[in-house]
Amino acid sequence: MDILRNKVERVAFGVCAWMADRMGIQRRRVRMYFIYLSCLSLGSSVLFYLFAAFWLNVREYMREGKRRLIRP
Numbered sequence: 001m002d003i004l005r006n007k008v009e010r011v012a013f014g015v016c017a018w019m020a021d022r023m024g025i026q027r028r029r030v031r032m033y034f035i036y037l038s039c040l041s042l043g044s045s046v047l048f049y050l051f052a053a054f055w056l057n058v059r060e061y062m063r064e065g066k067r068r069l070i071r072p
Helices: 002-012 014-023 027-040 044-070
Strands: none
Touching (some): 027 044
């Protein structure tokens, strides 16, 4: 069950988990604040979430590419 939960958290909530880890607070709180902010801002924070998810994904691909260049 923990494997499934970790997979869902990494894929669906990667941005919130990353933000929580960087700020040193619980992931659950970041997700709750994001949901509340989405309701209060009429969904405009969803654009931020999508941009952040895209940026985190690009950073991961850049790191992976550097690893491939280093390893023969």
